[in-house]
Amino acid sequence: MEQQLFRDDFISKLDENFTEVNYYFDYRYKVFFAFSPIVFQAAKCIILELHFATITLTNHILERLLKLALITKAVGIKGIPTEKWNSVFLEPHQKYSSINLGNSIELCRKENLITESEKDTLFTTVRELMRNGFSHADATKILANLPDKVQMFQGTLNEPTKLEEISMNPKVIPPLQALHMENFAKLNATNYFKYVFKLLEDIENRIVQMDSN
Structure with a gap:
């Protein structure tokens, strides 16, 4: 492929999508520099429009965020x-750096770093769907709501006008899995990143408030 392409x-996507994320380039961190x-x-x-990359990197941000929130709460933000x-x-570091995501969520709720609603979303949607579906490459999480059978049509070169109806399970066939996961990532990557970044902002504000009391 030619470099010019x-x-x-790149230039086309930059012109089209830059305003969508300019806020994140200019954000002034209070805690999580x-x-x-x-x-x-990200x-x-x-x-x-690297949707898979956006999701997997956002997964990293989330898991790291919750651990750093616990560590920061423990040591405070004063010099x-x-x-x-x-x-x-x-x-x-020894206490929190190696815990799994489920424990991070539970402990962050216990320390009032996240709300009950945020805890529920992180457990039911983010942990199962976004983290396990992409970082753990578990396609069943992403495709769980698809039907077990979809009707497709198959033709032959000898009889191109004659189509045979066949039934396929998109949950278990890798090429069909890939199509559905690509579409899911395209629809959800940006909003997922925005959700996690908003969580980062909220946790920062909560830590600042806690440390000022």
Whole structure:
């Protein structure tokens, strides 16, 4: 493929999609400054309409966000002398860095870092559908609501006008799975990223409020 085709496509997508994500390039972090380069990459994926990449990177942001929220809540956001970083961060790092997503969600709710409604959404929709469906490549999560059988038609070169009706299960046939997952990603990637980033903003505000009390 010619380089010019890529260049034209990139420029076209930049012109079309930049305003959709400009907010995230300019966002001023209050707590989670380490997310700036990761969010920058995810926003570029949205511009280029890299839907699978957007979802999987957003999954990373979410899992990291919940762990860092717990660690930050434990140590606070006031300045810590550099020479004390090892001792201050060691215990919360050991406590939270390796926990799974379900435990992160539960603990963040217990610490009032997320609301009950957010907890429910993270458990029922995000954890099962977005995280397991894409980061764990579990197509059954994405395709669960599809029918077990779809009717398709098959022809032959010898008799092109004669079509034979056949029944196929889109949940188990890889090429059909791929089509449905691609469509799902296209429809949901950007909104998923926006949801997780809004969660990041809300958790930042809650931590700031907690630390000021």
